[in-house]
Amino acid sequence: MGDEAFKEANRPVRANPTGRQLRLGSELRKLRERAGLTATQAGQLLGVKQNQISNMEAGRVGVSPERVRTLAGHYRCVDEGVVNALCDMTSDRTRGWWEEYREILPPKLLDLAEIEHHGAGLQAAHSMHIPGLLQTVDHAREIYRQAVPEISPPEIEHRVSYRVKRQAVLYRDNAAPYRAVIHEAALRMRFGGPGIARAQLRHLLALSERPHVSIRVVPFSATYYPGSGQSVYYVRGPVPALDTAQLDQSHGPVFIDSEAQLAQYRLLLERLDDAALPTEQSQDLIHAIAREL
Incomplete structure (x- = not known):
């Protein structure tokens, strides 16, 4: 398991992901489904287990900008604007007034x-x-x-x-x-x-x-x-x-x-x-x- 995969596999699981975290996961799932890949197949490409992909897509675990770009490459997403926007969503860890x-x-x-x-x-x-x-x-x-x-x-x-x-x-x-x-x-x-x-x-x-x-x-x-x-x-x-x-x-x-x-x-x-x-x-x-x- 590579360093990035190890970090992803050991991120703490969120009990109550926010709407923004849920949306990031949802968009990653959409990209995977458009590529015609199952969660198991995506996990094999990354060297992680299927449940780790499911947790990412459910917003239950964090995901790094590097991981998003890797996933986008595997999913053949060539829209750089979308990829950059998704990366920005991962790097924003502020807790708002709400x-x-x-x-x-x-x-x-x-x-x-x-x-x-x-x-x-x-x-x-x-x-x-x-x-x-x-x-x-x-x-x-x-x-x-x-x-x-x-x-x-x-x-x-x-x-x-x-x-x-x-x-x-x-x-x-x-x-x-x-x-x-x-x-x-x-x-x-x-x-x-x-x-x-x-x-x-x-x-x-x-x-x-x-x-x-x-x-x-x-x-x-x-x-x-x-x-x-x-x-x-x-x-x-x-x-x-x-x-x-x-x-x-x-x-x-x-x-x-x-x-x-x-x-x-x-x-x-x-x-x-x-x-x-x-x-x-x-x-x-x-x-x-x-x-x-």
Whole structure:
């Protein structure tokens, strides 16, 4: 067994891999399957046991950049951009702010924060709610108070503070571009009453002035609205193959990373962009709705 294989075989097994670690393993599995190799065959090429390949692909053990390049060579992956991006995922061992919520909030929420922290671009489409990154503290608290099943007051405060900390991605240096398409129906919901609703709309207007933030509205007068009205959050990776689509479900966020489905959601978001008003007209509509409150 070579030095690299020995190190891989003796890496500690993770009990709870993060979403980013799971995604790295998933992408390695996709590359192997495209090459038509079984886990056993891949292990033979590397000089490791089949279970070591399975642990890598399940995110249960770490993998070095050198190992990723070796695997990519065996799997005949010639896309250097993908290989480099996967190598970057192995070398990032930082533990983000979201770790303070481990054992407090569902792991999927922590995975979402980790994914968007590393995102190269963020895009949201909502029909009945303001996107989480754009919510005020009072608005977010009212949303959680209405959750089904009911959330305890301490957990509500944990979720509100977690949501506010997620919003730091909009304010950091060299922030990734953020685009949101919001249906007029979401703007007219009065969560918490007129005062909170008015403050939320003013917050949207202030954010829309930031150079990297685009907020556009699909009005009731629009002649079409593609899709089923489901909320979609799309996080762009360093290469399209590493994009992630996140859907809101009653049981928590669902992450999608298959190429066919990612292509479908990219097309959906493009069509929603076409249905939305230009930025200035969207701002005018938000102003008008705020004045009515």
